[in-house]
């Protein structure tokens with residue numbers, strides 16, 4: 001089994017950071033929504049970042065990881081996101097692309113936060129149909145990520161693992177396992193991580209996400225602002241041997257957190273993750 | 280509730296703190312005053328705060344000095360379909376302030392910053408904003424992070440803004456316009 005490759009989020013035009021991190025990672029993960037800006041009522045990718053990703057693609061894998069698809073909105077996913085994804089797909093050689101299993105808009109109105117879908121047959125059919133449409137549109141693998149739950153479950157007949165397994169079974173898509181998001185669910189809702197992992201189709205997991213946030217009103221928040229906690233890192237180390245199709249481990253850090261964390265700490269964090277997980 | 284009704288109700292409750300939608304079930308009744316809903320709303324407002332303070336520097340600094348920045352962003356979020364794109368969100372925030380504020384200095388400042396951005400983007404060629412304070416003194420307080428004491432600088436001024444001006448604007452005392 002080849003070793004998984006360390007990857008890092010690259011969403012900000014920062015060549016100093018890019019030069020620094022590319023020595024430690026074999027892939028970068030970019031978010032089409034974040035590297036784009038609105039001009040004349042149309043979202044457009046930042047040309048400089050696209051050029052940097054293109055140059056990097058000769059030595060590193062480029063992964064796309066969206067936030068604005070809103071695959072779980074009952075009224076339909078975001079065509080604006082797909083237009084950006086079309087552009088990114090045309091401009092940059094992508095290894096695969098992924099999104100979150102959630103919704104960020106309702107009737108076209110932004111809720112400005114990611115919320116989970118209700119795990120029932122209505123949503124299962126809706127999600128699977130959309131995954132298949134996306135798979136037809138882009139002939140590269142598509143992955144879905146488990147998100148941190150902010151609200152209590154409603155009208156769920158499937159467990160988290162059963163729901164993800166059913167999507168994988170029906171569509172053949174892959175999964176991103178965000179270990180920090182699970183840790184948030186454990187902290188916020190008493191979610192049982194071991195039970196989830198025991199029931200999840202681990203063969204579908206092709207990527208792991210690592211991140212850290214902060215506690216607010218006693219809730220652990222999925223913010224991507226800090227070094228990974230020792231708990232999450234050790235849990236990840238424990239899980240990795242059972243993920244036989246795992247290809248990437250991505251350290252997620254939002255662009256807004258780069259100045260406060262600093263280049264040195266980011267580099268040290270990448271080295272720490274790489275050494276601990278033997279990537 | 281089916282998915283459509285559920286998602287519409289969640290949106291409604293995020294935007295209307297403490298209010299229940301029609302025909303709310305037990306889940307929604309329990310959710311109304313829950314910490315989970317409050318945290319969800321706070322996070323989504325917090326993200327807007329981070330983006331707005333970085334992009335709308337002058338207006339954000341002014342609101343912070345008046346200790347009402349967080350509340351204004353909160354009200355803006357509750358009343359607006361906020362775009363995820365800061366380029367659009369910033370314009371929505373200025374428009375919200377221009378409609379809602381009774382503070383004439385904030386009104387001038389928000390209009391000034393809004394059109395300065397539009398001129399730099401090439402969306403507008405010329406624009407004029409009226410002030411009841413001397414604009415340079417106000418801008419100095421905000422950019423140098425000095426105490427906000429506008430009272431000694433009252434007077435009628437116009438900022439004439441244009442893409443072809445070196446600094447994109449000039450200050451004209453009203454006397455000179457007469």
Ligand SMILES: [Fe+2]
Nearest residue numbers: 145178209252
């Ligand atoms: Fe993630």
